[in-house]
Amino acid sequence: MRNYSTTKRVLVTGGAGFLGSHLCGRLLEKGYDVLCLDNMYTGTKENIAHMLGETRFEFMRHDVTFPLYVEVDEIFNLACPASPIHYQFDPVQTTKTSVHGAINMLGLAKRVKARILQASTSEVYGDPEVHPQEESYWGRVNPIGERACYDEGKRCAETLFFDYHRQHGLEIKVARIFNTYGPRMHPNDGRVVSNFIVQALKNEPITLYGDGMQTRSFCYVDDLVDGLIRLMASPADVIGPINLGNPVEYTVKQLAEKIIELTGSSSTMAFRPLPSDDPRQRQPNIGRAKELLDWEPTTELEEGLKKTIDYFENAFSA
Template identity: 65%
Template sequence: MPSGPMRNLVTGGAGFLGSHLVDRLMQAGEEVLCLDNTFTGRKANVRQWWDHPRFEFIRHDVTEPIKLEVDRIWHLACPASPIHYQTNPVKTAKTSFLGTYNMLGLARRVKARLLLASTSEVYGDPDVHPQLESYRGCVNPIGIRACYDEGKRIAETLCFDYQRMHGSEIRIARIFNTYGPRMLADDGRVVSNFIVQALRGEPITLYGDGSQSRSFCYVDDLVEGLIRLMNGTSTGPINLGNPHEFTIRQLAEQVRARINPELPLIEKPLPADDPRQRQPDIVLAQRALGWQPQVSLEQGLEPTIAWFQELLG
């Protein structure tokens, strides 16, 4: 363990989640290499650190190998919203497989600990509710979401095979729906969709009748969970998410009430393989990390709406 600041590589560090993690690491006095190909990341998300001596931005695609000297690797690089990961599904699958393979190779060479940002999508359209880490999922391997779902599943496989074969230090976080400032307006995620539509005075679109459920974790809570996982002794996989479940219609109604109560809700056909339920069981995170979310949906929507108000002008 180095005596000075830790040298951290954050792949996908200019993205929504990655940039908030970069903030926390920089505020803690650590060194940060922010690696991003800017496909969905934005340099503006880390602009405040641009000239800081402990920060470096590297434009690079994780599907290509890279040689660096680091102590810890936070591997977040991968488009995470359906619109973006379905734009080029082969590239998404390559990012999950080759990107994780390259980062594990780097971690092995420099003896760094690696944290993989996996996803609740590994559970697919679950027939177990809420989802525990022991549940193996119900994923369609040939569906339109498989490039991401199966990509993250093989990324987890690679991590554990590196651990078994090479003794690599790994940490696996299965991240559930996360929201907050710096989300993209066009990412197709339900929170950003509803807020952007409401701010533009458009009808709020529900896919299906809105009875499908999700659990929404504010980004600050999620980053705290990632840090505790990286610094702790548990390998995982560990679910990180807010266990409070809401229907999509309830979310739409909350957003509408805060922005424009007169807006109508309209229904459109449900996309293929869209999960009916998604709720994390976080007992393991509570026990192993002493972690649970602190920010309610009502509290987290306020700064998120404020972010989009500024973004949209």
């Protein structure tokens, strides 16, 4: 089938979500045919509305926990709710999406001999004892905690990817994605950037958990998408896992202060108890990404936050 056309055909699962919709747009810009797959659990038609008229873009409503039969050259497997509020709402389905979804997409890749990339997560490191986190670290994860449906689901997906590679010779890529933000984030996804911006724009108290001194590293979505595309296009022996994220570390309190400043908000800070298994620190070591992909983020936090704030302001005024 693939000999009939020189245009690369790319499947993006979770393509109507925050990250997936940005990836679909970038792939279209590169001249690829894009099949966007999503069950719309957290994805929205609004995220992909500007692409629906493109002749090289196709949207299919489908759940990756069921088999899929299409002809494609590459697969970006992004399907899975990624925020604690969404993935803890139906934890059994979250695990199924990560594990059954991986099995089904790997089976598809095997059938059509496609290269496949797994969007894994920094959550595989859990509440880390190693800082910053590098890919050789095996993590410190609570396998029976409230976050385990996502943490262990993604860890199992990585296992499946490597076993398909070893057993069937499948061309795989595994990216471990750290905190990413930008336009099209869901306003109610419970993540700190979207939470803080929404609360600041409404002049509501900004909710911080614990003492606000836990750290995170924030990567702007355009930089992250560039990393995913570079990883997919890398030589076959560059498999991963490879950390993709911004190595500049901020406390959650510093982020809140910056967002209050940029929005001109009158919000104060409200402190709440720390959720179960919430990691104290999260910072990627991106040495492998620099060496193997010639990649590192270029968007400063303030620049990215301004674009994200503009998006939410326009969304609220629409």
